[in-house]
Amino acid sequence: MTTVDPVAMRRAMGRFATGVAVITALDAEGTPHGMTLNSLTSVSLDPPLLLVCFNHGARTATAVADTGRFAVSVLAARQEPIARRFAARGDDHFAGLPLSYGRHRVPVVPDALAHLECTVDRTVTAGDHVVVFGLVEHTCERDGQPLAFLSGRFGDYTDRGHDPVPWSF
Numbered sequence: 001m002t003t004v005d006p007v008a009m010r011r012a013m014g015r016f017a018t019g020v021a022v023i024t025a026l027d028a029e030g031t032p033h034g035m036t037l038n039s040l041t042s043v044s045l046d047p048p049l050l051l052v053c054f055n056h057g058a059r060t061a062t063a064v065a066d067t068g069r070f071a072v073s074v075l076a077a078r079q080e081p082i083a084r085r086f087a088a089r090g091d092d093h094f095a096g097l098p099l100s101y102g103r104h105r106v107p108v109v110p111d112a113l114a115h116l117e118c119t120v121d122r123t124v125t126a127g128d129h130v131v132v133f134g135l136v137e138h139t140c141e142r143d144g145q146p147l148a149f150l151s152g153r154f155g156d157y158t159d160r161g162h163d164p165v166p167w168s169f
C-alpha cells in the first residue's frame with residue numbers, strides 16, 4: 001500500500017499546469033448540470049476518445065451516467081467567473097445563465113474556446129473517482145487566450161513566440 005498522503009499527492013500534481021473545462025450534461029428529467037474540471041485528457045484520435053475523471057457524488061457525473069452524453073467546453077481566460085460558478089458545490093450552476101445547446105442537444109458554455117460533444121464509450125471506477133471515456137462526435141474551436149490552472153490558482157498562458165513544435169502523432 002502507498003504511503004503518499006492525499007495532500008502531498010494533490011500538491012505534487014498541482015505543479016502540472018492544465019487548462020480548465022466545464023463538463024455539461026442533461027439528467028434523465030432534462031435538467032442541465034455542469035461542473036468545472038481539469039482532469040481532461042485526449043486519449044485517441046482514431047477513434048476520437050477523451051477522458052474525464054469525476055469525484056464520486058458529483059451531480060454532473062450522475063447526469064452523464066443517466067443519459068450517456070456530455071459536452072466539454074474549454075474555457076477562455078476571461079471565463080474565470082464561469083469556472084468558479086461551476087465549481088461551487090451544491091449551487092444551481094446554470095441559475096440566471098442563458099442556455100446554449102450543441103448539435104446533440106446537450107447544453108454548452110457559450111463563447112468557450114472549444115466544444116467537444118461526446119457519448120460515453122466506457123466507464124472505469126478508479127479509487128475515489130470514476131473515469132469516463134467519451135467518444136467525440138462533434139468539435140468546434142476558435143482562437144483566444146485559455147484559462148490556466150496551477151497549484152490551486154487560476155492564471156494565464158504565455159506564448160513564448162517560438163516555432164510550433166513539429167509533433168506528429
Ligand SMILES: Cc1cc2nc3c(=O)[nH]c(=O)nc-3n(C[C@H](O)[C@H](O)[C@H](O)COP(=O)(O)O)c2cc1C
Pocket residue numbers: 020033034035036037038039040053054055056057058059060061083086087088089090149
Ligand atoms: C480548477 C478546478 C478543477 C476541478 N477539476 C475537477 C475534476 O477533474 N474532477 C472532479 O470531480 N471535480 C473537479 N473539480 C471540482 C468540481 O468542479 C466541483 O466539485 C463541482 O461542484 C461539482 O459539481 P456537481 O456536483 O454539481 O456536478 C474542479 C474544480 C476546480 C475549481
